[in-house]
Amino acid sequence: MSLLNLCRGYKTISIIGLGKNTGKTVALNHLLSEINKEKIPIGITSIGRDGEDMDLVYDIEKPKIHVEKGTLIATTMELIYISSANVSIIEKTDYTSPLGDIVISKVESSGDIQIAGPQSISAIKDVSNKMLNIGGEFVIVDGAIDRKSSAAPSISDATIMATGGILSPDMDKVIEDTLHQVEVFSLPVIEDKESRSIIEGLMAQNKIAIIDKDLKINPINLQTALGGGKVLGERLDHKSKYVVVPGSLVKNTIKDLIDTTKIYKDIDIVIKDGTKIFINSRDWMKFKKQGIKVKVLNPINLIGITINPYCPNGPSFEPREFLNKMRKSISHIPVMDLVLEKSERM
Template sequence: MLELINGKYKTISIVGMSKNSGKTVALNHLIGEAIDEGLPIGITSIGRDGESLDIVTETEKPRIFVEEGTLIATATGMLDLGDANIEIISVTEYRTPLGEIIIGRVRDGGYVQIAGPQRLSEIKAVSDIMLNLGAKFVIIDGALDRLSQAAPAISEATILSTGAVLSRDVNKVIEETIHVVNTLGLPTIEDQDVREITRNIINENQIAVINENNQVDIIPLKTALNGGAIIGDHLRDDSKYLVIPGSLVKNTLEDLTRSTRRYKNIEIVITDGTKIFINPKDWLKFMRQGVKVKVLDKINLVGITVNPYAPQGYYFEPAEFLLKMKSYIKNIPVMDLILGGE
């Protein structure tokens, strides 16, 4: 896994499609490879990670082990819950329910619990601090199934963890994984003038239509949720782009496609693929209806890890699961870190 990252990217997010999808295993594997190569790294998290008992499923989960020299950004309330000796370098201005976020350096190796900042902008800030302190790269570990830390504004590269926990049906696991891979990799809008206009609209948290002359019509809605019909009323024959700053959900597209056929002439632009909250079957239905979606920033997915075991007690045959996933996803490395297959 290290060869996918080292020397190429400074910030790497590890995101899981669900709790117990193997994200912490991927994190520990990457940390271990960095230790073997003598690379100093930084680690932080959105939310809490590293606890030995999963607080949601009450099952045993892997703990995070760090070696001397590793930098971490975590809440003060976490420091006494691990056995690594950590020297506090600085106390940041960022606060969480678990205490202030500190930047620390591991003096004696051991296990840690990580609870990083809650805001994406703060994650970016503490990552920059650790890079300036000598980390070759920073790993950003996510909580639950939040994909937001994969956003390009936060991390330069992303590793996705998926597994049997999603379903007892291996085909459904593969279907959902392919869906996430496809949405995270949606193409960007290429016109540079439109990109600049779109970024300004999104930064202002506005919903807008851009026509073929790059004129902007701001739609007076606070959110696109339940606003598909109103958005449809604002589409004209010369409309070219529809900009939605927040989440893209099923009922917005349903209302839009019912209210007008002009949706077929436009491209819907969202921030990035983490903003899509539509299941695979509905997504394919909208694509067949002629809905076109592009992003302002494309997510750089560099690897996928698979976990054939589910905490509920069932599992897929590991080699077969890996082979089947790889047969559907060919352009991104797919790995079983326990089995050793790639």
């Protein structure tokens, strides 16, 4: 199965992992290999750091990121100096990271490179646009370990997600957690145009609010919804329609809301997108059964899932069994084991 074919037509593609050693860098290199065969000019950046020689947690060698001539890269000067690829600097940006100033460069001769891009969503979007304007056909945003923010629609048009045996020694639990992430990435969208306009305005101002059935706004004096479930519950009444939460949605907020009022069953909690949910699969299923409903302003376009049956600190899964079970559980999105498919072609 071709990752490149899944990416065609999009300008910004993020690759995220549900944890360390789920195969995110393998997916990135696989996609780069397909891109290089067709000599497509692209850009690469990262919201974290990738391409290091060793995994310091598990003390194992990590796959390097290999780039070919013509590739555009947004990374730090410090990492360019220690990379084997020869690059020329195109532009020094206004952004920095813990590893130094971010520059946009062009690969002049192929080699391995480490990538560490800007830390904020707005900065990632800006350097991606710069690379598109310079001549990149599309940009790949490499997500940080166990950090899903690069999948946000405000950054990327499409997302590839890597999952694997590192998440749990129980295959069914890995599939359950992966299904959970697919679900929160695909939450229903607020369709009503007038409601959307009001909610977008509140989100832009980072304001928590309750909106009633007449679309009247009742602002809530909270800086964050963290620990605010009881306050929200006390402010709900039978006219309430939406609870707008601009930031993160966590377990305790939902639990306190449920414990405070039964009216929560008649309202929709609205968040920006699925990257704002920080609730595990078991709690999420429990809350759904209790009647919690969550909607988003913007859904995440998950176009593919890659799996890694290998676990560096425990038993690994049988690759074909893992792939078949994952595909059976997630049939509406392409699921692939890139290493297995490569070995079967040899």
